[in-house]
Amino acid sequence: MRVVLLGPPGSGKGTHGKGLSAELRVPLIATGDILRQAIAEGTRLGLAAQADVKSGRLVADETVLGLIETRLGMADAANGFLLDGFPRTVAQADGLASLLESGGARSLDHVMNLMVPIETVVGRLRERRLCGSCGAIYNLSSKPPKVAGQCDLCGQALKQRADDEPATVRARLEVYERETAPLVAYYAQRGILRNVDAAGPAEQVYAAIRQLLK
Ligand code: AMP
Numbered sequence: 001m002r003v004v005l006l007g008p009p010g011s012g013k014g015t016h017g018k019g020l021s022a023e024l025r026v027p028l029i030a031t032g033d034i035l036r037q038a039i040a041e042g043t044r045l046g047l048a049a050q051a052d053v054k055s056g057r058l059v060a061d062e063t064v065l066g067l068i069e070t071r072l073g074m075a076d077a078a079n080g081f082l083l084d085g086f087p088r089t090v091a092q093a094d095g096l097a098s099l100l101e102s103g104g105a106r107s108l109d110h111v112m113n114l115m116v117p118i119e120t121v122v123g124r125l126r127e128r129r130l131c132g133s134c135g136a137i138y139n140l141s142s143k144p145p146k147v148a149g150q151c152d153l154c155g156q157a158l159k160q161r162a163d164d165e166p167a168t169v170r171a172r173l174e175v176y177e178r179e180t181a182p183l184v185a186y187y188a189q190r191g192i193l194r195n196v197d198a199a200g201p202a203e204q205v206y207a208a209i210r211q212l213l214k
Contacts, residue, residue: 001026001080001213002106004087006183007114008176009169010121010128012198013084015137016114016206020082024213027076030084031064033135034071056163056171058088058179065095072099088180093187111187112209114198118173125169129158143202 001024005013014030021028035053038046045067049059058064068086071077087093100107116124127140133156138145146152163172187193194212198205 001110002100002108003081003213004083004108004111004187005114006111006180006187007116007198008118008121008180009172010124011114011116012202012205013114015202016209017082017084018137019206020209020213023210024080024082026080026082028082028084029068029071029077029086031067031086031088032084034067035059054162054168056168056175058175061089061091061095064088065092065099068092068096069099072103087183090182090186093183108187108192110213111183111193112212113184113187113193113195114205115195116198120199121173122166122169125164126166128164129160131156132159133157 003020003026005017007013014028017028017030020026032053035046035049039050039053040046045063048063051057052059064086068083072081083096087096097107124139127142129138129140129145130136131138131151131154134151134154136151136153137143138151138158145158149158150156151158163169184193196205196208196212
């Protein structure tokens, strides 16, 4: 199954993507995670992307399309994938369609549009914490760790993403509205958009997504 998780930062793409990836046995490919890892490792990609990621701007389409082409070419993506944070522009969506076509793959099956009011995502991003080691995602109110500041799964320290700081969150939401929200109409026109009310409790949203993917 080839699925795109679409929605603003804080809409739950990563949280639900992890569960879906385990259940459907297809890799979760998150361009933000790939870029953050490249930055941490100081690779050429990381150095090129660093300033944009830090300030909440989009990394150049060609750069992101290049890394997606490499990642989708790996064996584990041959039978399907979940994309989180990609595509983020119409040019990236066109690029993805060409990649899938040229690779002989069928087109996307579903684009899940996770719809959450802006005030809700701002609150979620303020309270979001990540495990610096295994990447598990927490929320200080709705999904707090058992021991404050410590990952339930691996015991490592939790941290806040640098770009979850309020001024950068505002910039990221503006970029979403301007560059990414047009993809809702783009995929609706192609008949593969599935709207999900993603404002409620995580278990309820996950169940709604599973229902739509049947
Ligand atoms: P995310 O983890 O998806 O919120 O992405 C974090 C940051 O990585 C974004 O604010 C962008 O700077 C960059 N980024 C991630 N995915 C993309 C993409 N598809 N196109 C351009 N920039 C991206």
